[in-house]
Amino acid sequence: xxxxxxxxxxxxxxxxxxxxxxxxxxxxxxxxxxxxxxxxxxxxxxxxxxxxxxxxxxxxxxxxxxxxxxxxxxxxxxxxxxxxxxxxxxxxxxxxxxxxxxxxxxxxxxxxxxxxxxxxxxxxxxxxxxxxxxxxxxxxxxxxxxxxxxxxxxxxxxxxxxxxxxxxxxxxxxxxxxxxxxxxxxxxxxxxxxxxxxxxxxxxxxxxxxxxxxxxxxxxxxxxxxxxxxxxxxxxxxxxxxxxxxxxxxxxxxxxxxxxx
Amino acid sequence: xxxxxxxxxxxxxxxxxxxxxxxxxxxxxxxxxxxxxxxxxxxxxxxxxxxxxxxxxxxxxxxxxxxxxxxxxxxxxxxxxxxxxxxxxxxxxxxxxxxxxxxxxxxxxxxxxxxxxxxxxxxxxxxxxxxxxxxxxxxxxxxxxxxxxxxxxxxxxxxxxxxxxxxxxxxxxxxxxxxxxxxxxxxxxxxxxxxxxxxxxxxxxxxxxxxxxxxxxxxxxxxxxxxxxxxxxxxxxxxxxxxxxxxxxxxxxxxxxxxxxxxxxxxxxxxxxxxxxxxxxxxxxxxxxxxxxxxxxxxxxxxxxxxxxxxxxxxxxxxxxxxxxxxxxxxxxxxxxxxxxxxxxxxx
Numbered sequence: 364x365x366x367x368x369x370x371x372x373x374x375x376x377x378x379x380x381x382x383x384x385x386x387x388x389x390x391x392x393x394x395x396x397x398x399x400x401x402x403x404x405x406x407x408x409x410x411x412x413x414x415x416x417x418x419x420x421x422x423x424x425x426x427x428x429x430x431x432x433x434x435x436x437x438x439x440x441x442x443x444x445x446x447x448x449x450x451x452x453x454x455x456x457x458x459x460x461x462x463x464x465x466x467x468x469x470x471x472x473x474x475x476x477x478x479x480x481x482x483x484x485x486x487x488x489x490x491x492x493x494x495x496x497x498x499x500x501x502x503x504x505x506x507x508x509x510x511x512x513x514x515x516x517x518x519x520x521x522x523x524x525x526x527x528x529x530x531x532x533x534x535x536x537x538x539x540x541x542x543x544x545x546x547x548x549x550x551x552x553x554x555x556x557x558x559x560x561x562x563x564x565x566x567x568x569x570x571x572x573x574x575x576x577x578x579x580x581x582x583x584x585x586x587x588x589x590x591x592x593x594x595x596x597x598x599x600x601x602x603x604x605x606x607x608x609x610x611x612x613x614x615x616x617x618x619x620x621x622x623x624x
Numbered sequence: 625x626x627x628x629x630x631x632x633x634x635x636x637x638x639x640x641x642x643x644x645x646x647x648x649x650x651x652x653x654x655x656x657x658x659x660x661x662x663x664x665x666x667x668x669x670x671x672x673x674x675x676x677x678x679x680x681x682x683x684x685x686x687x688x689x690x691x692x693x694x695x696x697x698x699x700x701x702x703x704x705x706x707x708x709x710x711x712x713x714x715x716x717x718x719x720x721x722x723x724x725x726x727x728x729x730x731x732x733x734x735x736x737x738x739x740x741x742x743x744x745x746x747x748x749x750x751x752x753x754x755x756x757x758x759x760x761x762x763x764x765x766x767x768x769x770x771x772x773x774x775x776x777x778x779x780x781x782x783x784x785x786x787x788x789x790x791x792x793x794x795x796x797x798x799x800x801x802x803x804x805x806x807x808x809x810x811x812x813x814x815x816x817x818x819x820x821x822x823x824x825x826x827x828x829x830x831x832x833x834x835x836x837x838x839x840x841x842x843x844x845x846x847x848x849x850x851x852x853x854x855x856x857x858x859x860x861x862x863x864x865x866x867x868x869x870x871x872x873x874x875x876x877x878x879x880x881x882x883x884x885x886x887x888x889x890x891x892x893x894x895x896x897x898x899x900x901x902x903x904x905x906x907x908x909x910x911x912x913x914x915x916x917x918x919x920x921x922x923x924x925x926x927x928x929x930x931x932x933x934x935x936x937x938x939x940x941x942x943x944x945x946x947x948x949x950x951x952x953x954x955x956x957x958x959x960x961x962x963x964x965x966x967x968x969x970x971x972x
Contacts, residue, residue, distance in 0.1 A: 415864060439867025452723075452859045455912040460637045460854070467855055468867025472876075473848040475638075475915075520867075 364391045364426065364441065364523035364555050366412070371421030373407055381407055383420070384580040389572065391523070392553045394546060396566035396586060399576030400599050405559045408576065409526055412557070413444060425524070439468045443517035445527040448510040448534075458504070458512045459497040462487060465516035480519075487515045491545065507538030514545060525549060527558040531565060543569045563590050563603075563618040590618070600624045637913040639920075647919055651705055651926040658704075658934040659697050666693065695828075703824050703832050704933045705926040707888045707895055708902070710839040712925025714881035715899025716906065716917050717846055720856045721877050722782045728899045729885035732785070732878065733792035737766025738889035740796040743803040743816045752826075755819075756834055756890040763886025766792050767878065781860065821945030822893035824933045835887035842884035846918055849876060853914035895929065896947040901954040902928055908965045928954075 741762025
């Protein structure tokens with residue numbers, strides 16, 4: 364798996380350019396965080412990568428193939444999308460009914476999930492430790508549980524690239540950590556992940572690469588290099604203190620907001 | 625209530641064999657009982673002997689009884705089964721299509737369009753087949769207009785299509801009024817009015833044969849894609865991200881629903897409320913999974929219309945229009961079910 368975006372730009376019209384000159388590369392098993400203030404184009408960027416919107420300029424290639432000309436079916440065989448838990452349809456299906464829906468793209472129009480699909484769903488639920496939720500209706504789940512069920516539905520198609528829209532937003536500490544650890548585990552299995560986030564700390568501690576929006580030309584690079592005091596101040600307009608400490612055998616970075624510029 | 629423990633084995637969420645059997649038996653038993661009810665009372669045993677004779681057994685039955693069953697009641701009950709199954713399944717598919725619990729076959733303008741076609745056919749003096757063809761054609765035309773009104777480069781989503789459908793529907797309703805206004809008050813106006821109220825009182829098998837293939841095809845296709853109908857309820861981005869051919873799925877769904885509704889209206893006029901009431905009854909009973917919802921709607925819809933029509937033709941000497949009864953029976957039944965099922969949340 365290799366995702367390459369070159370000199371990409373997006374603008375709604377001539378006056379409103381959301382971003383331009385965006386370059387990035389993502390390889391197998393890498394995790395990329397997309398940061399930026401509200402309205403800076405984080406979601407727009409994800410939607411452009413997924414072909415729900417189009418970059419107005421530049422190219423976006425998946426495994427060397429321009430995504431714009433890739434048949435939807437082929438694209439979604441490699442890529443899965445986890446919507447934001449708050450905007451996803453919290454419907455009356457049980458988790459076990461809902462997860463196999465993620466495999467529908469690879470199935471023929473008249474096909475229904477068979478034994479292999481059920482097994483895949485059970486395997487995914489086990490991996491995500493949500494097997495106990497299988498008979499609960501999605502609308503009765505808590506935010507954290509529902510987010511994991513959504514990740515399950517995305518994983519069941521065995522993607523190479525997982526795109527998550529603010530997967531830890533609206534969740535408590537513990538559930539945030541569960542989601543972030545899940546992303547880490549998946550990346551170790553070779554699945555590349557892109558996630559949008561409002562937390563610079565999650566970007567620096569949990570991602571290899573970071574894309575910081577909020578300026579006309581977004582900054583892209585190693586997460587540890589991108590998430591620093593100057594870049595955050597320039598993108599978010601907030602003065603912050605970035606400090607490092609070691610706990611539990613891990614170097615962790617914390618970002619403390621100080622004052623609005 | 626749903627047995628959660630037994631459900632896990634089939635993650636697709638369909639009915640277990642026993643449930644399937646009961647769903648098949650419901651309309652069959654209803655139909656056999658309804659065959660005996662009417663101006664001439666015929667016992668279920670006698671009905672079965674008639675059916676046996678029809679299919680070649682040497683059973684002895686009275687000639688009048690046999691004629692009543694075979695020539696009058698069977699076609700009518702077959703029509704009732706078809707209409708009920710068609711309308712309720714169309715309604716349940718459209719509720720998924722629009723992710724809206726209020727969607728009915730009329731939401732996309734098809735019922736009004738078909739009514740206009742029929743009224744216009746009566747006005748210009750077409751024969752029965754001509755009226756059926758006009759009704760079917762105008763019904764499909766109304767859906768096409770609704771679709772075109774929202775189609776184009778910008779994806780306006782199902783919400784816009786509901787609005788367009790209601791507009792097209794009211795346009796055709798206005799045209800129906802115009803036709804009524806122009807119609808001859810002695811002969812045409814009553815014919816149009818009765819026709820619009822709906823009746824399964826059509827003569828013979830050949831009239832059913834015109835509409836049956838459309839309805840049966842629609843039912844079969846929706847049965848085949850019923851697992852996929854679950855996808856339509858997802859939000860737009862989630863739906864695209866499954867990688868399925870969203871447009872094809874939508875077109876197939878709406879085409880089946882529209883064609884079935886148009887041919888029901890073409891054969892027996894407006895039979896109101898079935899497309900709204902029956903799918904919701906099924907949702908309350910069996911949940912929102914289309915694996916269960918489609919077969920349940922077929923079965924319950926077919927039985928419901930046969931029951932209502934049997935009452936329509938037997939409670940009084942003159943036949944009561946079926947739309948009157950679907951509402952009079954359906955509404956209280958629906959409300960009492962709604963109140964007794966606590967977990968139901970009116971969602972599509």
